[in-house]
Amino acid sequence: MSTAPTRQAAPRRATITDVAREAGTGKTSISRYLNGEMSVLSPELRARIEAAIERLDYQPNQMARGLKRGRNRLIGMLLADLTNPYTVEVLQGVEAACHALGLMPLICHAANEVEMERRYLQLLTTYRVEGVIVNALGVREETLRPVGGGGIPAVLVDRSVEGLVADIVGLDNRAAAELGTRHLLDGGFRDIWFVVQPFEQVSSRRLREAAFREAMAAHEATGAHAARGHTLVLDLADAQQAEQSLAALDRAIDASSEHPGVVGNAERVAVFAANAPVALRLALHLKARYGAGWQARVALLSIDDPDWAELTGVTTIRQPTYDIGYRAVEFLHERIEGVETGARDCLLPGELIVRASTSG
Amino acid sequence: MSTAPTRQAAPRRATITDVAREAGTGKTSISRYLNGEMSVLSPELRARIEAAIERLDYQPNQMARGLKRGRNRLIGMLLADLTNPYTVEVLQGVEAACHALGLMPLICHAANEVEMERRYLQLLTTYRVEGVIVNALGVREETLRPVGGGGIPAVLVDRSVEGLVADIVGLDNRAAAELGTRHLLDGGFRDIWFVVQPFEQVSSRRLREAAFREAMAAHEATGAHAARGHTLVLDLADAQQAEQSLAALDRAIDASSEHPGVVGNAERVAVFAANAPVALRLALHLKARYGAGWQARVALLSIDDPDWAELTGVTTIRQPTYDIGYRAVEFLHERIEGVETGARDCLLPGELIVRASTSG
């Protein structure tokens, strides 16, 4: 009458067969029980199964189920950069939606390396994820080929991928950039610098920059006070380039005013950061150069609303990050379930949060 | 001679059987090829296999391999709170180590909800992960039971779990808290508030608080200038409680000095935040209450070194987060490979980064 083995070394997890034996029935009934087909089970059998499962601490093997059913409820989530708060916030929405839909996200962090991205993508297909949510680096369509037509369903977040037709959800970049630019213009700023990372590859950056220029041009056309707009490319991954860019900005600031603190917005340089990482880099640089009072010299405005914006009083345009993540999963889920509509765009609006930086 | 089907609807991924047929051989040889047993394959066959794989764009199904081999190279990573920059940084180390060791991390975010944590843990075992890295909430051992003895290998990050014996890697909390306290004491501060989230459940918080008190006591014993230490519990999840705590702090600050800006450290209140989320909450509150010049009133020091610390000139104790994540995976890997040593502790040192906040 040996009940429990004394040595608990590697107590191989109970399988469906074990449970069947324990309950004195066949595997089928167990399977039915697991899949909630209760109506087809006599209360008596059901009770026995319940007991057996309990006794053996049985938990069905998802891998095996997946293998058999051809769907494992796994989806991939490819992230370009987790140090960007935007990404983490989106992730929260993704997690929540996955949970609600019974999906399990496999999170992969490319850490801004294209090669990593490629490897992860391939790894994900190897695990037979049912779909992928991609917040891509500026990669080519070919890297994503397996994902697009004929491949596994994909939905893009924030940025599109050249040549790849897929659902995309993200900020309404045009509206957001315009909103910010207009806010600055309305505030009386006449010298506005739009600072953005190299944007050829990344659609959202491209769109923001273009919208900025258009908004400036539109303002020009109204004949209101003259204002000059500049686009400054800041490559956060290239120290050399970054230094140069920042130096150019410094020159503009130095030229704009010799009397910090007593100038109106018309004399103050406004800097419009295309996203939080850029804004942070700018703020750190400006503080290092102009001291704690740097904001008297420069008005910073940023797309994205990181922690420190409130703390430093920087005006921002907050993205509906949680919703972006949530919607992305919903879209993907629909695709997985077989929806065949053409590629959809889901553009969510940003929210302007005015703080001291642009009101001074 | 139909080569490619015109309709690419759902081109079921090629299986090992397809490849075998395409290469005109048996599945066994394909399997051998996949597992790198090249020496046992004639160059000729090997070439044919290579070609077939190429032609079919074949990628072995990890799930099936896992099912057969009993190991799927998946590990779970349970995170208490992704909004804490600490977590993200640790994650980077984890990702890197996984990559190096051929593991695939399944990342789960409990978002500070114990119930979520439980669910994810159960989900992870369901996917038959080979091990788990846990940055737990203040949960009971029972929740983690499946993980500990007899269950799947686990290694803890940052906090221990009561009653659970497992490897743990994290900051040397005692040394870090002592380092910070001494820095404050050396700076001449006489009124020091240690602010920490409810710490009964979380070992790292408990250790930091205890070390703080001990350091204060030790200072007392030296007979140097008198200094008072207070522990303030700040529950970030409870608005009511938080308000009260902050009010208590405010009273202390108000009492300490009526002449902001002209006081030395002896008159200035020092606040030692047990981690970044606490520090942020404090900074936001203090700024709201005392305005942009709040740092003239209060000296803030924090364990953790978030983005905004440099920007606002706050002194910090930086944790070796990347290494923590990396080591955690290494430990886990060893366990997976069968290492049976007793539970190990890996305590890594923090680094004091002195900024303006504590030098004024």
Added chain:
DNA sequence: CTGTTAGCGCCTTCAC
């Protein structure tokens, strides 16, 4: 209502 029979895609003896 319940059990039996085939596989899902892959690896692993064990023969040829």
Added chain:
DNA sequence: GTGAAGGCGCTAACAG
């Protein structure tokens, strides 16, 4: 060197 057969844990027809 190579291939056929069996089984990992589970589900999905089919019978009873």
